[in-house]
Amino acid sequence: MTTSHTQFDIAVIGGGIIGSAIAYFLLREDPALSVCVIEPDPSYEFASALRSSGGCRVQFTGKENIAMSLYSLDFIRNFETTMAIGDRPAPVDWVEGGYLFVVPPEHTRQLEINARFQQAESCTLDLLSPSELKDRFPAMYVDDLGAGVHTPQDGWCDPYGLLWGFRRKAVSLGATYIADRVVAANHDATAAKSVILDGGNVISATSFVNATGAWSGDVARLFDMTLPISPVRRFEHYFTPGSHVGHLPYVKDTARLAFRSEGQGYSGGLVDGTVPRGYNFEVDHNYFENVVWPAVAHRFPAFEAAKCHRTWSGLYEVNELDGNPVIGAWNSRLPNLYTVAGFSGHGMMHAPAAARGIAELIIHGQFNTIDLTRLGYERIENNQPYPELGIL
Structure with a gap:
């Protein structure tokens, strides 16, 4: 077996709708970045969003969830043209059904x-x-x-169209997709250093993003991080x-x-x-x-x-703590490890807003479009639920 050691600015673990949206927003924000997306299932046979009904709504009680829905609704309505590549549109069959x-x-x-x-x-x-x-x-x-x-x-909308629209656009902007599974991670006391893939290759990066959805708790444990998802x-x-x-x-x-x-x-x-x-x-x-x-x-x-x-x-x-997503960095331990997971059924609808938010946090060190600070990992560490009172 031959192995390689590759360096990127940002390694996104998980190439579903959220991971692909993150790659898109990172490269839209800074085209000079080198971004890889590590996805073990390029057929997306078991991708959660593709097995969903594709709903997007504003009926939440958390200020951040409402703001993310309003942003994402507008983004999805315009997705076909925004994600077009040349003269190839990116249809998602949006239905404003209420x-x-x-x-x-x-x-x-x-x-x-x-x-x-x-x-x-x-x-x-x-x-x-x-x-x-x-x-x-x-x-x-x-x-x-x-x-x-x-x-x-x-x-x-059609989650399949949303995923592939984000993925194709991210690739057109320079994202590298790697069909493999992360099986181990290397880190010291203050930073994540690299991940080891099932095929033996090593990916080093300046920043890592855990966007693996239902698998995110397992991926977090590779970095010795507790994530109750x-x-x-x-x-x-x-x-x-x-x-x-x-x-x-x-x-x-x-x-x-x-x-x-x-x-x-x-x-x-x-x-x-x-x-x-x-x-x-x-x-x-x-x-x-x-x-x-x-x-x-x-x-x-x-x-x-x-x-x-x-x-x-x-x-x-x-997210067993409060049903809300975790969006942010592990500031107290590995601040270059970011999490975007735990949406508890709302991942597809909030993917555009959450992905833009994490891209801003990585590049600028702060949320600019929507302040998602309260959804950070700190509430997990402090066991302080921030529950959503809308019907889940």
């Missing part, structure tokens, strides 16, 4: 507080009573609801109703039911946050009938005769 959060009466006050805060942060929304929900969405059962919030400018299996289903329902926004409730229109049918699921942690991609083909169908048929009776056509699995990268 989001709808619904809650029972006991959660109405919190939803109203959230809505007022979101409006103060420049979000467009409608706070709806049960009767108003029924008028707007006639197929919905509303008798057990207290309120809903509809954000009509939210929507969803776990892989959690989730299912996505494509199904059709027994009678006409019509177009629906991305509907979410407090039981974590979440689904939206998709072509002639609907796509979504219901996340069980109590499942054992681990890299499990096995599909439970009874999950829709046992868990999802009762919930969706209760909310929309036309789904009493729903038919599930396909079920697939993916992973959430869950």
Whole structure:
């Protein structure tokens, strides 16, 4: 086996949507940088974002999450032209289908507080009573609801197009993609020095970024860093109703039911946050009938005769501390090691904003576009959760 030792300014570990977006923003910010992206699965067969529904919404309670959503929504709307290479566009099939959060009466006050805060942060929304929900969405059962919030400018896109748009653009700007897996890391008391790949090659860099999603906790341990991020299996289903329902926004409730229109049918699921942690991609083909169908048929009776056509699995990268991402440097130990992970299901939607933020932090030493300081690693070290109170 022949080995090599290569030096880069920045080594991004993980070449999914977030890692590829980071490479793009780094090189857009400073074209003179040498940037490599280390990705063990160039087919992206198990990439979490490609197994998601591609949603992007502003209904959060954290100021940073709202700001990242507003930035990312605008970025995704213009993605096709921004990421074009020559006369080749980068389509992502953006659908401005809206989001709808619904809650029972006991959660109405919190939803109203959230809505007022979101409006103060420049979000467009409608706070709806049960009767108003029924008028707007006639197929919905509303008798057990207290309120809903509809954000009509939210929507969803094609994650596959988003990933490859970022990757192709990053490569066109000079990023080097390395198809291999990081299996070890070298560091001293104050800085990360290099990573060793499964094939034996060594990559040295001035800065390293851990953008490995559900695998980020394992990668962090290679640097002797504790990162409470776990892989959690989730299912996505494509199904059709027994009678006409019509177009629906991305509907979410407090039981974590979440689904939206998709072509002639609907796509979504219901996340069980109590499942054992681990890299499990096995599909439970009874999950829709046992868990999802009762919930969706209760909310929309036309789904009493729903038919599930396909079920697939993916992973959430869950931050066990507070559900929010970790975006920043390990300032107290290895300040040239940066983390962008732990989005707990919101990685695709926040990728443009988070990637731009980490690029600014690496190049300029500070966040310029959106202040993401509160999402830094310090809260992990201090065991100080910064929770998101919106429906996850």
